[in-house]
Amino acid sequence: MEGAKRSFANSDENYRVLALSQLINYRQEGWDLVIQALKDPSKRVQLAAYKLLRDISELKVKQAILEFNPYRFFECVYTIELNKYYSAIAIHPDGKTLVCCCTNLSGYEKPQKDGSIVGGTYFFIKKWDLSTGKQLGTIHKTFGTRMEDHPTHLILSSDAQTLAINGYKHDKTIRTEIWNLNTEQLSHVISGQQLWESGKCNIITAIALSYDGKILASGNEAGNILVWDLETKENIYTLKGHLKSITSVAVNADTEIIASASFDKTIKIWDLKTGSEIYTLIPHPRIYGIPRITLSLAISPDGQTLITGDDDLSNNISIWDLRTGKEINTLSPNSGKISMLSFSYDGKKFVNCGINAKIWNLQTPEFIAKIPNSSATSIAISPDEQTIVTCVRELIEVWRVP
Helix, strand or coil, X not given: CHHHHHHHCCCCHHHHHHHHHHHHHHHHHHHHHHHHHHHCCCHHHHHHHXXXXXXXXXXXXXXXXXXXXXXXXXXXXXXXXXXXXXXXXXXXXXXCEEEEEEEEEEEEEEECCCCCEEEEEEEEEEEEECCCCCEEEXXXXXXXXXXXXXXXXXXXCCCXXXXXXXXXXXXXXXXXXXXXXXXXXXXXXXXXXXXXXXXEXXXXXXXXXXXXXXXXEEEECCCCXXXXXXXXXXXXXXXXXXXXXXXXXXXXXXXXXXXXXXXXXXXXXXXXXXCCEEEEECCCCCCCCCCCCEEEEEECCCCCEEEEEECCCCCCEEEEECCCXXXXXXXCCCCCCCCXXXXXXCCCEEEEECCXXXXXXXXXXXXXXXXXXXXXXXXXXXCCCCEEEEEECCEEEEEEXX
């Protein structure tokens, strides 16, 4: 112990790093010194101390880890090239598997003996070992019934078990396919709604799945939100109240809440149990008194907090208390338009995507770390929060605390 202490007091960071691996074995007294190393002038020493402490369940150690910000050391550990245009990603709840669904809009048509035509647009379900990036397999599927049928939205449930693909058929109707990724089979198809009805366009502009993939909500250009129970395969509600096109939707099935945003510059909170509107939120004007348009939103896992990103020149993030409907904080990430927002599994952190992806502590709230050049179209956070995966156009980037 005395020798380790002398090494720990050495001005050479190599000695201090070596000392930590010895001090950690001396439990309480050694742990106290390793905890001190979390504030060492050397980042290398800080990181070494963090790695040694993060798996210790002792209360004082856990508290020290909570106060430490390991995300300052985030680095891109590997990338995956997709060569596909539309992609959605998710991490399996076991934290071991990365799942991606993507399409490049190529397809085929094959005439049948009865005169019908089968085919569709190709899409792919790919899986990788999250820790190593080793590909575990690729499954080829098709969307629609003809080559003219093409998807416009792909989304994976957060548990990586359900895939929803939405798009349009050659006969000018809307088609949504639900795929079970356990069986890798098509569960059912939602189709038949006309693209145009009574002079209004029903084109889908936003889509969301509940965490468990049991509820699907899709917002359209007419300002309506269609809500589907994917277990019973029924359209349980069509939520009407917005005056313009829907920009974003979010679902929390546990607390039975749906949130929606629209070009009418309002945010509405809906009761999933009754289909009724609970209240309307009006974002405060930021510049020249012009109301803001909300482009993205997300509901925390406990259903108590809503975060929204707007198109204001400063591209603010607003934090709302869903119990009161009050805006409780505003953040200015300077990340360009907020294209996506996502919560960690425990709801204590969230990530915004824009020109850069930024990680925030919701409880403080404060900026934790930045992932540069991440205008992500899809993002996933591992259950242990040590890994964040972004999908930027045709490239998947895997970022991790070393």
